[in-house]
Amino acid sequence: MAFLKINGFHSTTTGRAEGIGDFLRDVDAAGVPFFAYCADGTTSLSDAQTIMRNSDVPHHAVFRRTTFPHNQGGSDVPDYDEPPEEAAVKQWASHRQRWPKDLDPTLIYGETVNELRKEIKWADWIGNFCYHTALLALQNGFKWCGPGYSAGTPDEGAWETPGMLKFLDLCQQHPGRLAVALHEFSLTVDDIWNESGYLIGRFQQLIKSCEKHNIHPPDIFITEWGWSERNVPKPKQAMKDILEVGKLYAQYPSLKGAAIWGLDGGWGSLAKETARLMDPLKQLLIETRFPEPAPSQPSEPEQEPPPGPGEPRDQYKRDYLVAPPQASLDEWLAICKQAFELKQTVGFSYDDAGLGDLARKTAILYDIPQDKWPEYMDWYAEHYPHTNVTFRTTPASS
Numbered sequence: 001m002a003f004l005k006i007n008g009f010h011s012t013t014t015g016r017a018e019g020i021g022d023f024l025r026d027v028d029a030a031g032v033p034f035f036a037y038c039a040d041g042t043t044s045l046s047d048a049q050t051i052m053r054n055s056d057v058p059h060h061a062v063f064r065r066t067t068f069p070h071n072q073g074g075s076d077v078p079d080y081d082e083p084p085e086e087a088a089v090k091q092w093a094s095h096r097q098r099w100p101k102d103l104d105p106t107l108i109y110g111e112t113v114n115e116l117r118k119e120i121k122w123a124d125w126i127g128n129f130c131y132h133t134a135l136l137a138l139q140n141g142f143k144w145c146g147p148g149y150s151a152g153t154p155d156e157g158a159w160e161t162p163g164m165l166k167f168l169d170l171c172q173q174h175p176g177r178l179a180v181a182l183h184e185f186s187l188t189v190d191d192i193w194n195e196s197g198y199l200i201g202r203f204q205q206l207i208k209s210c211e212k213h214n215i216h217p218p219d220i221f222i223t224e225w226g227w228s229e230r231n232v233p234k235p236k237q238a239m240k241d242i243l244e245v246g247k248l249y250a251q252y253p254s255l256k257g258a259a260i261w262g263l264d265g266g267w268g269s270l271a272k273e274t275a276r277l278m279d280p281l282k283q284l285l286i287e288t289r290f291p292e293p294a295p296s297q298p299s300e301p302e303q304e305p306p307p308g309p310g311e312p313r314d315q316y317k318r319d320y321l322v323a324p325p326q327a328s329l330d331e332w333l334a335i336c337k338q339a340f341e342l343k344q345t346v347g348f349s350y351d352d353a354g355l356g357d358l359a360r361k362t363a364i365l366y367d368i369p370q371d372k373w374p375e376y377m378d379w380y381a382e383h384y385p386h387t388n389v390t391f392r393t394t395p396a397s398s
Contacts, residue, residue: 001289001290001291001292002250002253002289002290002291002292002293003032003033003250003285003288003289003290004032004242004243004246004249004250004284004285004288004290005033005035005246005249005250005255005256005257005258006222006225006242006245006246006249006257006258006260006281007027007032007033007034007035007257007258007281007285008024008034008035008036008037008044008257008258008259008260009023009036009037009044009259009260009262009263009274009278010037010039010223010224010225010259010260010261010262010263010264011037011038011039011041011043011044011262011263011264012038012039012040012041012043012262012263012264012265013038013040013041013043014264014265014266015262015263015264015265015266015271016263016265016271016272016274016275017043017044017263017275018275019275019278020036020043020044020047020263020278021044021047023278023281023282024036024044024047024048024051025047025051026282026286027282027285027286028051028055028057028059030285030286031057032057032285032286033057033058033059033060033256033257034048034059034060034257034285035059035060035061035062035221035256035257035258035259036048036059036060036061036062036259037061037062037064037223037259038062038063038064039063039064039065039066039264040064040065040066040067041100042063042100042102042103043263044061045061045063045100045103045108046102046103048061048108049061049103049104049107049108052107053104053107053342056316056317058256058360060109060179060219060221060256060257061107061108061109062108062109062110062111062145062181062221062223062259063099063100063103063108063109063110063111064076064110064111064112064114064223065094065095065098065110065111065112066114068091068094068095068112069094070090070091070094071091076112076113076114077113077114077115077116078090078091078113078116078129080117080122080125084125084126084128084129084131084132084163085128085129085132087129088129088130088132088133088136089132089136091112091113091129091133092112092133092136092137092140095110095112096140096142099142105140105141105142105143106141106142106143106362106390107143108143109143109144109145109179109221110137110142110143110144110145111144111145111146111148111181111223112133112144112146113129113133113146113147113148114148115148115149115150115153115183116147116148116149118149118150118152118153118154118155118158119154119155119158120154120155120157120158120161123154123155123157123158123159123161123163123164124161124162124163124164125163126147126158126163126164127161127162127163127164127165127166127167127168128163128166128167129147129163130146130147130163130164130167131163131166131167131170133146134146134167134170134171134174134178135170135374137177137178138174138177138178138373138374138377138389139370139373139374139377141390141391141392143176143177143178143179144177144178144179145178145179145180145181145219145221145223146180146181147180147181148181148182148183148223148224149181149182149183150183151183151184151185151187151199151202151224152187152195152198152199152202153202156205159205159206159209159210160209160212160213165213165215168180168209168210168213168215168218169215171218171219172210172215172216172217172218173381174388175216175218175219175386176219176360176388177388178218178219179218179219179220179221179256180206180218180219180220180221181221181222181223182202182203182206182220182221182222182223183222183223183224183225184199184200184201184202184203184222184224184225184258185199185200185224185225185226185227185228185229185261186199186200186226186227186228186241187199187227187228188227188228189227189228189231189232189233189237192227192241192244192245193244200245200248201245201248203220203222203252203255204252206220207252207254216254217252217254218254219254219256220252220254220255220256221256221257221258221259222255222257222258222259223259224259224261224262225258225259225260225261226260226261226262227241229261229267229270230267230268230269230270231268231269231270231273232260232270232273232274232277234276235276235277235280236280238277238280239277239280239281239284242281242284243284243288246288246290247290250290250291250293251293252293253293260274260277260281261274262274263275311357312356312357312358315358315359315360316358316360317358317360317361318345318356318358318360318361318362319342319344319345319361319362319364320344320345320346320347320352320353320361320362320363320364321335321338321339321344321345321346321347321364321366321392322347322348322349322350322353322363322364322365322366323335323346323347323348323366323394324366324367324368324394325348327348327366327367327394331394332346334394334395334396335366335394335395337395338395344364350363350365350376350379351383351384353365353384353387354380354383354384354387355384359386361386361387361388362387362388362389362390363380363384363387363388363389363390364390364391364392365389365390365391365392366391366392366393366394367393367394368391370391373391376389376391377389
């Protein structure tokens with residue numbers, strides 16, 4: 001069965017986020033995925049992170065920085081006059097330097113841009129910007145999503161420009177590490193299907209473009225979802241709308257979650273109105289299930305082969321910490337101490353870290369020089385696809 005994917009709230013450090021921690025804990029306890037989002041702070045993300053470290057439910061969470069001093073006016077929109085790679089390097093450096101020290105970048109996605117230009121003539125530039133930002137995130141052991149296109153955008157054909165296809169191809173190589181961020185609004189509280197798929201449901205253009213170019217659809221986050229900039233319907237109508245759109249979203253496994261706009265301060269009565277949706281949405285998430293989506297290309301029925309030796313009994317989450325071959329006993333014990341806290345596996349084998357037909361496995365490599373990170377990521381992509389790869393430094397022994 002598929003879950004309701006309008007499953008969280010957009011928040012900031014101001015507004016009305018009281019009770020968001022209980023909301024996340026109750027949803028997790030029911031075995032239902034949530035989507036947590038905060039701009040410029042850790043509201044909801046601290047709670048989400050604690051839950052995610054101890055849960056097998058596939059939750060998602062995103063942190064976004066809204067200001068970048070190097071851009072004109074401090075905007076989070078990059079400088080289109082620069083080559084996209086240079087703009088990406090500057091934006092990423094500023095983002096990484098100001099990443100909240102309490103957030104784990106191997107759990108929480110970063111988002112560095114918002115509502116970029118919608119026209120096709122800019123799509124190739126934006127695609128290349130996203131591609132280079134994503135590479136930097138992977139090299140630094142972060143997760144990343146973008147480009148945060150606004151409701152009703154980008155223009156048709158934008159997803160099929162060379163730069164954008166390059167970014168989408170990179171996303172398909174790193175599921176669970178990279179995602180596409182979009183916004184969907186009806187732009188009215190009176191009709192959730194306003195403009196019939198041009199606004200709510202526009203993500204389907206991305207799916208179709210991927211299928212046309214033989215790219216597996218990336219993970220998709222609707223980082224801002226709702227009705228209008230400053231209003232939401234009353235709870236009863238809001239839940240009706242959410243359930244209707246939820247039926248559409250449930251048909252697409254790659255769409256992972258949507259954050260309702262918003263609990264943010266500074267938008268009139270929006271935060272107060274949105275806070276009233278927290279309890280009814282929690283109940284709706286716990287109670288609602290949809291049929292599993294049908295395969296997009298049904299295949300001839302095949303006899304199920306017998307399980308092979310070494311196949312996992314369950315699809316559990318596995319983190320494997322790979323100690324460097326030259327590690328001393330003290331260094332080995334320091335790594336083991338880190339692993340003990342979260343009951344993770346430790347060893348010396350790079351191969352063992354990638355073994356197993358598991359959907360959620362991460363190889364955590366210690367003391368790899370940063371210029372060698374792409375080489376190791378390529379090695380895992382070739383020999384052990386679908387393995388997330390992150391990098392750490394051996395802690396000082398005590």
